[in-house]
Amino acid sequence: MSTIVVLFTRDLRLHDHPALHSALSEGHRVVPLFVLDPAVLAGAARNRIGYLVEALADLREALRERGGDLVVRKGDTVTETMRVVTEAQADSVHYSHDVSAFATARSRRLDAAARGAGVRTRSFPGVCVVPPGEVRPTGGDHYRVFTPFWRAWEAVQWRQAHPAPTRVAIAETVPVGRLPEADLADRWGVGSLSPDRGRGGETIAREAVRAWLASGLESYPQMHDDLAADKTSRLSAHLRFGCVSPLELARVARGRPGGDEFVRQLAWRDFHHQVTAAFPDLNRRDYRPRDTPWRDDPTGFAAWCEGRTGIPVVDAGMRQLIQEGFMHNRARMITSVFLTRKLLVHWKAGADHFHSLLVDGDIANNYGNWQWSAGTGNDTRPNRQFNLMRQAKRFDPQGEYVRRYVPELAGVAGAAVHSPWKPEVESEGYQLPLLEL
Structure with missing residues (x-):
């Protein structure tokens, strides 16, 4: 039986996790891995690091309930992943495809390091409903306007959502490592910790989805802009960390009363991801340069x-x-x-x-x-x-x-x-x- 390292990044869930599902469906042992990378943590919002700590604890608990565990390492993601590959004598690494400049560079480095060690890598969808690049305009690499993207996005046949595994066979030769403590946010983060921040993790996220479908979705088209009513889904943080699968969410909402308008917002999320995949400097410079007289104020x-x-x-x-x-x-x-x-x-x-x-x-x-x-x-x-x-x-x-x-x-x-x-x-x-x- 071969061993596959499944590298978690911002896909911190067991439901509809294509990279994990592929490894387990072939009968392999797996090493679920998360790397606390200083390049990611340094300068990240304290609020996000706080959510991350909670989501990792929840993920480890869910894996242990299924006979597995979450391996946690600290350091450069590529270096630590390859170290775990050696410890586990793994022959493959699975991970979810992402689009930021940092994530893209990390994937390239990981692929190169794995090739040098004779190890396969495979990337999987999971961050978006429709993966970036799956729909393209004629003669272009990405859609620059939402409406034509939306039409193409709606016409795509979505993949099926994968169930959560009932059993996770883990390679037992790899030390699991310690989960980060709550003070990780203070040691690495920027910004203030918000006193009313929502808690993180797949368990809480799925409870929030059930509550939203039962009592919020139907009124979404009429109420989502109402500031006082606070009738948005509040699922954005769970989507950002992958504690909810955007595809599973879109599938369960589509066709329900209020669901089509909500699914359109998930399409907007995918739209920005395909723009970022094509224009990775989106957070640094103008996508469409203009002569705005910016002021120093x-x-x-x-x-x-x-x-x-x-x-x-x-x-x-x-x-x-x-x-x-x-x-x-x-x-x-x-x-x-x-x-x-x-x-x-x-x-x-x-x-x-x-x-x-x-x-x-x-x-x-x-x-x-x-x-x-x-x-x-x-x-x-x-x-x-x-x-x-x-x-x-x-x-x-x-x-x-x-x-x-x-x-x-x-x-x-x-x-x-x-x-x-x-x-x-x-x-x-x-x-x-x-x-x-």
Whole structure:
């Protein structure tokens, strides 16, 4: 019986894990492996590292329930993977394909190191519903506009979702290593730990999916932009870490009441991944360069980061981010448009700040959406105008969202909280200067 090392990265689940399923379905012993790589941990959001620690503990427990275990190593991913290959006398390494510049370079190094050792590597889908590159426009390497991508994406016959294994036969010669402690976030991370961050792991993620399907999906088309209602799925962090399979989620939601609109959002996620696969500098430079007169505004940027701009709906969104490591999708658009189109601060500064706090921080989606907001990305109307006050009144008509996250305004009635704040109507404790627009 041969042995296969299954390298986990951001696919921290047992349900619908093609790389693991392939290894086990052929009757092989496996070594489930996760490497705590300083190149990944250094500078990562404390919130994401906190989620990771919980997800790894949950994954190990699930593997042990099936007779296996999770091997944990610390160091360079390629070096440690090849060391485990030697320890286990493995002849193959399986991993899930990913699209960021770092992940792509890591895969190339791993493939080269394995070839040099006479070991096979195989990459599998699992991060997206439709793998990047599976649909392409005629004469191009990727879709630059969402609508034609969406049509092609819908026409693809999706693969079947794999069940979780009932038994995992592990090579017993490999020491499993210790799980990371909770202080890993403090030792490596950036940004603050959000007090109301959601917990991580496949067990919690699947419970969240069941609850969402039962009580949230049907109303999603009507309610997902309602700031106060908070009727989005809140599954983004679970998708980012692969504790939920995007394909399994799309399959179970498709065709249900409200499901098609939700599945369209999963297509948007895939869209940004195929853009990133073709343009790996998405988090560094303009996808579509424009002559925007960016400003250096440290005072305005600091006020924006801290949720003290004097624009209540903007401040509410930024404070939600600090408090939860999450922000409502409509608030993300409002806050990013305010920074890039009103204050004219470069999109990368805002995207990097988001990335330092978001539990669901993902290169493709975070930076892709920021470039869309700034007019440098995949928006077909890069010069579109946004009236932020109208947005606030439309999607938080009674001001409930604002009062939830800006408690200084708790005593201000109804939509009055959406007025640009003037000294004569300031609420006690909300003494913020209105930034010049």
